[in-house]
Amino acid sequence: MSVLLNDIRMNKKSTGFVPTMGALHQGHISLTECSKLQNDITIVSIFVNPTQFNNQEDLQNYPRSLTADIEMLQRSNCDIVFTPEIDEMYPENDRRIFDFKGLDKVMEGKYRKGHFNGVAQIVSVLFEIIQPTNAYFGKKDFQQVAIIKFLNKNYLNDLNINIISCDIIRESDGLAMSSRNQLLTVEYRIAAKLISETLFKFQKNYNNFTVSRLKKNIEDEINANPLLEVEYIDIVDNDTLQSVDYIETGRTTACIAVFAGKIRLIDNISF
Numbered sequence: 001m002s003v004l005l006n007d008i009r010m011n012k013k014s015t016g017f018v019p020t021m022g023a024l025h026q027g028h029i030s031l032t033e034c035s036k037l038q039n040d041i042t043i044v045s046i047f048v049n050p051t052q053f054n055n056q057e058d059l060q061n062y063p064r065s066l067t068a069d070i071e072m073l074q075r076s077n078c079d080i081v082f083t084p085e086i087d088e089m090y091p092e093n094d095r096r097i098f099d100f101k102g103l104d105k106v107m108e109g110k111y112r113k114g115h116f117n118g119v120a121q122i123v124s125v126l127f128e129i130i131q132p133t134n135a136y137f138g139k140k141d142f143q144q145v146a147i148i149k150f151l152n153k154n155y156l157n158d159l160n161i162n163i164i165s166c167d168i169i170r171e172s173d174g175l176a177m178s179s180r181n182q183l184l185t186v187e188y189r190i191a192a193k194l195i196s197e198t199l200f201k202f203q204k205n206y207n208n209f210t211v212s213r214l215k216k217n218i219e220d221e222i223n224a225n226p227l228l229e230v231e232y233i234d235i236v237d238n239d240t241l242q243s244v245d246y247i248e249t250g251r252t253t254a255c256i257a258v259f260a261g262k263i264r265l266i267d268n269i270s271f
């Protein structure tokens with residue numbers, strides 16, 4: 001990577017970087033396509049980062065499909081794929097603890113303890129190595145985007161990287177694309193479309209409800225399907241990620257995590 005990058009930098013080429021954990025789908029490809037439009041060289045990393053999993057079973061079951069991933073990246077004309085091994089990324093235990101000023105204490109951070117610290121560890125290692133001009137992240141991981149922007153500004157400012165967030169890509173029935181979708185059995189996969197259906201329904205008529213009523217209605221409608229169980233639904237300010245009492249158009253997002261059996265899915269919609 002270093003040799004390739006030296007060459008790219010000497011030739012003053014701009015670089016777009018898409019970090020991933022593999023099991024690629026059209027959501028990832030939309031990030032590489034965006035990068036290709038905006039940069040000379042597009043680099044994708046594939047690394048299932050152990051430090052961001054708070055549950056060993058989840059880490060073991062995380063889908064892996066390196067050969068198919070590389071073929072998919074080749075078809076989309078991505079320039080470089082970086083697939084490091086664990087001991088290359090973590091030659092020794094990474095003991096760094098990041099302070100996100102509370103951004104990591106809500107929603108995903110509350111239910112997946114240490115998750116964002118692990119994300120910050122790997123993203124900072126990758127950013128230090130690749131030092132891209134632009135780095136691309138999907139808005140499905142709404143809180144992750146906020147954390148990475150904070151990390152970039154407060155810990156990695158010297159690297160001068162622009163963080164670019166790209167829209168959620170959805171399956172034809174509305175389910176947000178995710179590597180975890182392929183772990184769903186047919187029954188759960190069909191049930192899972194209720195998540196985005198419900199979010200979209202209340203996005204249209206949110207004005208008719210108080211925020212607490214809105215959250216309750218979304219939760220009840222999803223939980224009405226016995227295959228689904230809402231873990232949390234929150235309606236938050238886009239910058240602070242704190243719960244709000246009133247929805248302000250352009251400033252507020254509803255975020256949800258739902259168990260479809262053992263598979264945990266997340267989604268969000270902006271108001």
Ligand code: PAF
Binds near residue numbers: 019047119123141
């Ligand atoms: O969003 C992901 O796939 C991961 O959290 C990331 C950013 C690649 C870090 O491992």
